[in-house]
Amino acid sequence: MVRRDSRDGLFKCWYEDLIDHDPKDSLVEARQCYAVSEDGVTWEKPELDIVIEDGCKTNVVLGGANGVDHAHSLNVIEDPFPSDDARRFVGLFSHYPPFQGEIRAAYSPDGIHWTVDEQRPAFGTLGASMGDASMLHYDHSARCFVANCRHWHQGHPCLSPRNPIGPVNPGPRYPHDFSRQNRRRIWFSESFDLLHWSQPYLVVCPDHEEDNLDDGFYGMVYDQFGSFYVGFLSVFHRVLNEIDVQLVISRDRKQWHHVNKRQPWLTLGAPGEWDQHNIAMTSSVIEVGDELFIYYGGANCHHDYFIWGPREGMDHPEVHDRNLTQFGLGLARLRKDGFVSVSSGALREGLLVTRPFLSTGTSLVINGRCGKDGYILAEVLDHFDELMPGRSRQACDVFTGDSVSHKVTWQGESELPAARPEFGGDTVFPWKKTTPYRKLRFFLRNAELFSFRLTEA
Incomplete structure (x- = not known):
């Protein structure tokens, strides 16, 4: 994800690095790396002394240090009203193990040196047990933080023998409404301090108009344009095991409506290109001159073949050789207000x-x-x-x-x-x-x- 520092004007990127300890296992360790750019196009990975590997400096800023051994899906914003400069950048991330969807809060004066809050955030009655892919925003009118997040307790439906009903997977079940059995939906929560969050409220979920039972909503970031909010919805097509981005709009961030007949807005690359199977947005757009910079993560591989394939005994090149899986940062440019025209x-x-x-x-x-x-x-x-x-x-x-x-x-x-x-x-x-x-x-x-x-x- 990419933000532009309001003070020095630099573009700052936080991206995930996966450590593959055992190619035959589905478990990988995640940590967060840092890159910086003056123009948003040419990037530098600084050598930092936060995490040292084999005697060499790295650009790892979270995970493997800070008392955190596994940091996944970090989302960062700049706090416009920090209590002190040590908390100018704030972030939420998923912390494993144990694999229980625990969310942690972290603070930084510069986006590089992070302090993880010892207190776990509490999302209403759910505590810190939320799903990954939380997208962080700031509401300037209410002066509070907003998270578009995933509800951990609304997990896999018991439609597969791999997910039987039991103590680990108790429900709830909604046989009359398939969309509510979908693991990947978008929830809305607010907080004034990044620790005490309101009860998550469901705002976007697949419905019968999707005409596709396997689609799930992976995550959503949004931006305000005039009196409208434009949401960038990452849609996960489970059968194809691919992700693309669709547009949704809202006036209050709680009632969202699909546009463009639910067709992809950011489409996948052509076969053989670096982003042929996955495109997802985790950053709000950045206004640069007369353009909007739209950063996205892309991959030439499927969403999870390389992760779960070994455990499933899948026969696919991405399973046999994880070096075939390549991820990158993409930039799309759009004229200001160029989403639609009369x-x-x-x-x-x-x-x-x-x-x-x-x-x-x-x-x-x-x-x-x-x-x-x-x-x-x-x-x-x-x-x-x-x-x-x-x-x-x-x-x-x-x-x-x-x-x-x-x-x-x-x-x-x-x-x-x-x-x-x-x-x-x-x-x-x-x-x-x-x-x-x-x-x-x-x-x-x-x-x-x-x-x-x-x-x-």
Whole structure:
């Protein structure tokens, strides 16, 4: 996973290293390594003295030291309001053994030197026994941490003789709802101190519309764009033993909706490429100039053939030679707000009218791209659908370029007039007289409109 340090501007990456003690066994030991980059593309693995192997320095920062012998699926964020600089970076990770899904919290002043909290986090009544792949976020409005996590006690369904009902696998069972028997679902929990978490709340799970009984949701990170949250959902296809990424959207982070007919958004690489079987996201996107940097983990191997294959007696090259399994960090780039656009062709002019909205902004900025002979024009209306003075399409200075931040002008002027007072005014609520309810009307030809925003002039 990758974060950009708000203080020094460096890109910092934490990634997992697996130690294979016995190729005939399914158990591997995990630890966390560190890399750094100035531009987010060219990376350096610094030689650190935290973990020494065979007399040599390594870039291992967690696991094999810190009193932690096995550190898996570390997820890190920068705390915007740390109690002290020693806790500027915070993280959650899974600690084994014993193999019981124990979550631990850790703190660091620089992302390199970590202190593991002796107190185990408690997720409601579940304690520290949560599944792996917890994704950590920060809610700036509530000033609390948010975890999208996996519920440990909702484990494998008893559909296989390898998972019989018993003390180790007691349930619960939901024979009327197959999705609730799925091990991999997304839960939501909040905390003010990284230790005391709210009772996990189920927010995303496979449903009947998936039309595929074997799909599970491995993990999800999200980002806020305007009033929407965009989630990057890593979907595990168990029969194929592959993972890809789909998009989901929400307004409150608890009710999520699939988009693009549930098709992959980040697709697997072609056969023979380094990410042909697995793509997963564990980092939020990073804005760099006019682009969004989207980091993902990829692999040329299947999800777990090399782990569980030996125990199952599987006959596959990845089982016989674990050196064939290669993992890497990938970077996808997207223009700002480039997830979706309202587009028009060259034959007919397109028309887009917004709903009435409130905004204190006084200038209109659009993110658009025009093709050959294409254009975008804008009008400003009040909530009675009447044109605001001087803000018609005839007065609009035509936009014919490609820009993520173009300020719209009308005969050289960009200021948006305030809305007219409501009919009759309002003596009880005087603010209604000047509330700027406005609407926008866009005209497009052979052009794409990705987003718009109202800003202060």
